[in-house]
Each structure stands twice: as C-alpha cells, then as structure tokens.
Amino acid sequence: MNNILSNRIRQGYRTVEFPSDNIQLPEAYRGRPILNPNASDEDVQKVASLCPADAINPDERTLDMGKCLFCGKCQSIKQNFIRFTRDYRMFVLKREDLIIKDTLKEPDTSSLKTIKKLFGKSVYMREVCAGGCNACDADINVLNTPVYDLSRFGIKFVASPRHADGLVVTGPITKNMELALMKTYDATPSPKFVVAVGTCAISGGIFRENEEVVGGVDKILPVDLYIPGCPPHPFTNLYAFVKFFK
C-alpha cells in the first residue's frame, strides 16, 4: 500500500493542458502540409511521381490530404512544392476540403449547432476498426490515458453501439467487415454521427484499389468529421473532437 501511495506521488500530474498553445511536437513530426503555388512544374511532377500514395494531382497542383500518408518521402528530395509544418490541428467536415491548393483551412464549426447542442456536454462514441493496421486504433485508445484524458471533455468511448451517440471508424472497410460495420451503425440510435479517422478510413489509403476493400467510410455511410493522418497524432484527434463537439 505504501508503495502504491509513494508511486502515486512520484507519478505526479501528467495530464496536458488542452487546448493550449504550449504543445510543441518534435521537429521531425509532419503536421499540416503547405503547398507552394509558385513551385515549378518540374518540382510538382517530381513529387507527384515519387509519392507512394498518389496523393498529388500535378495538373491541378493539389494535394489530397485524405490520401497522403504523411510519410515524408517528398521531403527527402530537393523540391519547392510541398513542406510540412509541426501543426497537428487538422480536420475537415467535407471530404473535398482535404484536397488542398495551399494549405488546410480550419473549418468553421460554429455552424454545427445541432451537434453541439445535442452532444456538446456529453457524448458517447463507439469505435469500429474495419481493416486498418491497428495504429489508428491504438492512437485513439491512448486518448483514454492520463496524458490526453479525453473524458474530461465529457467525451467517452463505450462498448456497445446502443449506448453510443455516434461511430468512429478506422481502416479502409474490408468487404469482410462491411456487414458488421453497417449492423453497428444501425444499432446506434439516431440522431447519430460518423467520424472517419486516418487515411484508410477517409479514402481507402494504399488499399483503395484492392477488391477486398470498400475503400473509405463515406462510400457506404455519411461522414460528418474527417481526421487525416496515418495515423493521426492523438493531439490531432483530441483537437478535432473538442472542436467538433464543444
């Protein structure tokens, strides 16, 4: 018992103040990308052909953040088209807003009056993993650790869809999970919402052309919130949830 107490004291208080301007992610972290509209065609082409996710449309000179893996490969060559900031704050309400010409603009969430009114004080979510690599799920799960402490915002993950107000979905939706996902959705009482977390859930990611997957949540369900990343940093998720519901 003494041990437990002395350890408790040594552990101290670990929860990070949020939202806060003091959160600094390491230099190597790749957050919100910025495109340079004046980059040479050659640079745009170079990046487009090297990008494993085919996230760049060289004709439109756009980047689809719903396909980008944030892998940093484009940062390993000399080019002037795309660079990554350390800003973890990324989310959108409409799929097309993830296709950027310069950078991601933060959506105005004040228009989400119903969502905020219904769920702003307390919201329960059910997470469904549908074919991802488990990293997205793992980084959603850590929101329950003392560092992120999601529940202080009245947001909680629950075991049953019947207790939930909405779903959080990860993975490209394998054909083998499609039915289970739809059943889980149907079991969630209305009004409800759907959040797509991670490149796979948004666009199918690198699996999108495989016949074994559906290729993104919004192919079969209406999505209300998209959080990009492979996987999104826990702070990215936290920020999006807080902005969306609060």
Add this chain to the structure above:
Amino acid sequence: MGLLKIENGVAVNIEDIPLLTFDEFKDKILKFTKTGYVVQHFAVPCYGIKGDTTNNKNNNENNNKNKTSYKIYTVLRNDGGLYVISTIVGNSYESLSQYDIKFHMFEREIAEQFGIVPKNHPWLKPVRYHKNYTGNPDVFGNDYTMPIPGNYPFYEVEGEEIHQVAVGPVHAGIIEPGHFRFNCIGETILNLEIQHGYQHRGIEKQLITCKKKILPPLIESVAGDTVIGNSICFSEAIEGLCDYVANEPLLNYRRLLLEIERIANHIGTLGGLAGDVGYLPTASYYGRIRGDFLNMFVFICGNRFGRSSVQPFGVPFKLSDSHIVELIRRFEKLKKEVIDVGNLMLDNPEVLGRFDYTGMVDTETAKLIGLVGPAGRASGIEYDVRKSFSKAKNIYDRGIELVVRKDGAVSSRAKTYFYETLDSIEFCMGLLKVSDLKINSNNNSSNNNGNSKKLEEITLKPNSFIITMEEAWRGELSHCIITDENGNIIRYKIKDPSFHNWTALELAVRNEGIYDFPLCNKSFNLSYCGFDL
C-alpha cells in the same frame, strides 16, 4: 540429404532448392518436425500468381499447361539451422496436419489461397475468407459475393447445460475485429474457436502487383504495431536480393528502433493486463509510459509507430549527437519508472492471484503447436530469433539475454514481457552510449562502390528465393520473396508470429472461467491485421 541449408537474408537460386516427389517430401519434413519447427510453408502456382494480368507474353500458354500444378516451399528450423525444401502438387495432396499439427494453419491457408485440397486435413476451414487467387473451385464451397465471415458452422458441444457465447467481430474495446465462439458449461469454457478474416485487405496479392514505390508503406501497414519488425524483414530481403550488405551502424540503428518497438508494446501489454484485473495504478502509468516510448519514435522519425524510419539501403532519418544524448536521458528516466511500476504490479498478491495458474500452456503443448516469441519462452521454449538467426545476432549477443520461464501461465508471460523490457532498455542504452550509429547519407552505400541505390530503380536477382526473419515483439516474424527470371517478385509471403500463436490462445482458455478470457487474450496480445494480411 534432401534439405538445403540456407541463411537468414541470403538469397539462393530456386534451382538449388531440392525438389522432391511428394512422398519423399512428406517423409523428410515429418521426420524433421519431430524435433524441428516450421517457419514457412506456402504454395506458388507454377505459372506465377499474376495469372491473368499483364507482362507475361506466354501467359496464356503457361496458364493452360500448368493450371493445376503448384510448388510448395517449406522452410524449417532446428537448433542447427534453417533449411528449405520443395515439392510439386496438383489440385490435392495428402495433408501433413494429420501427422503433425504444426501444419494445420499453413495447409488451410494454401487451400484458401489456391484452391488446393489437403486430403484428410483434421479440420479444414477458411483462414481469412476470400476467394482464391486461381479461380479454382472454392475448397470451402463459399460464395464470396455474399458477406461471408462468421457464416460458418462453428464447433458445437452438445448437452443440456451447454451454452454458446459469440463475441465479435466488433469487440467491446477499441481493438481490431475477430470472432470468438465459446462453448461453455456454466462459466467454464470447454472450447474456444477463433475465426479471423475481418481485417483481410489483400496484402499478399497487392505486394506482387503494386508499384515498387508502394512497397515500404504497404509493409508498414501490415501491422501498425510491428512497423519496425516488418520493415526490417522487408529491407533485409530486398538487400539480400541485391547482394547489398548492411554495415554495422545500419544494423545498430535498426535494432535500436526494433527494441523501442518491443519495449513500447510489452509495456502496453503489461498495462493492459493490469487493466484486465482492475489494478489501475500500473494500467494508467504504463499507459502513459508506453506513450513516452512511442514519442521517441516521433522524436527520431516524426511518426509514433516508427513509420518511414526503416527502409532498404539506408536510413531516411539520421541520429545526431543531440538526438543520442536526449534519447539516453529519456531512457534513464524511464527505466526507473518502468521497474517501479512493473514491480508494483508483479509484487501484488491480488494481481498474482489472478495471473498465477491462469491460461496455462505447458511446454509439451507449446512444442506441439510450435509456439513462438515471449509466449513460447514463457512456456519453456528456448528460442529467440535475436539469439539464433538474426542478422544482428552479434550485436544482440552483447546485450540481450534469453528470458525463459516454464509454467506458461499468464504470470509467466507477464514476467517474460517485464524482464524482456528491462533487458531491451539496457540494450538500447548500451547501443546509444557505445555503438556506432552514424549513418552517413540518405542512401548509405559505403560498402557498395559508392553507388547509391534506390528501391524504384533496382533489379532484384532473378530466379531467387530469400527468407528473412527477426524477433518482432510478438515473436518470430518472417518474410519470403521469390523472383522470376526477370527479377520480378512473383511471391511475397509474410508470416506474423500470431499465425502460430492464435492456436495457443484457443488451448489456453480451456477449462478456465470465461471471465478470465480477456486476461488470457491480453497475455498473448496477438495481431489480427498481421494475421489477416
């Protein structure tokens, strides 16, 4: 002698691999597996898997000629080394599983992938629920236009008091999907049957058809918690197929990352075990400490799971001196916390009351099914790839001990995780303090005439077979690549340690209370996506 001795990460010519008649093949490997183990056992159609797709002019001709013949490659291991052997089969062959249970999952996989029937397989059923690659009649009689998983006659125990419990695919927690079917009497589990496939996204098929530039992120997405393990196996396979020899700094760097991955996951497992018995101090502190280790990855490569940090021919992210100093500082601080918080749990009689004698897998059973990794070592199997086949064995021999226990209970697995974690922390600190981690350029090639190599531009050795292995945190992870006469990859086989170990969970929970299932499950902490591919 009919078996070709090979080495981890060294390519051999396909023609050098002994090709035996099925009967000889069967006798050879069944004799071997009396004391040895199966690393890989998979099929390749003689006409290549790409089948109806492009880039093979003689395709049609070959297609018609050889549609019914398949080569089966088997990689075996024992204390003496690693061996490969092969045979050719038609649309069916005599099952090996009826003689040695280690083959049961492999044979089911072959049946599912190519429509080849292992005759007299003791329990032939799907592995991942997908239509086969060949267009042969489905072995299981499934119609894959229908949503299939779970649509399968599960094993049933009969009797008045017997009841079934169905769990999943959507589980209560934030975890991956899978289906568990229990037959219970009262609270006691008589039988558990596990059915996977919900995470199946067609990776093995994609690996041979996709562009080379997609390979690294695809490999990283096999299992998000084993990014480094899979990337090492992939990188060493590609390097082996180019005769590229990784130098010591590169090996050091990769193993540093691999050990961080192990530490983070082991701590996550221990935290999960604490949570499952309601011991909250360790659950929450370890939850946070796991994050501190993952954040080392962010510090090194910008991603919490180490994505993009391990690639063939070099490293994209360099470790500067200040990185090293900072990492040592973090390790020193965390080491103390890891020890304190772990002991808190493992000294607690209430916790041990739940852990001890729960979910036992005895040594004999472990050997029978070929259990690997920390779960295997907790059951008395003295096998760790780091101490045997690893490319970095020399480096590991300087710091890593073989942690073996014997009971095979939840407590043995927990202690194995704990002591391995401590071992790995020491090892990492040693590496950071004294070893050479200075990798010069982006595409390091100091031992390759100074020509930098790029994955997109290289040609792999033609007609070759290579296997790579490493001790990922769950155990023996292995990749196998076979190339055709032009150096194109015609087969890429991945075997996650979970492929062996899920069976152990089924056995471990027999006669346990169903309330102990989460605990037993967590103590193995197996992969769904790494299994389902």
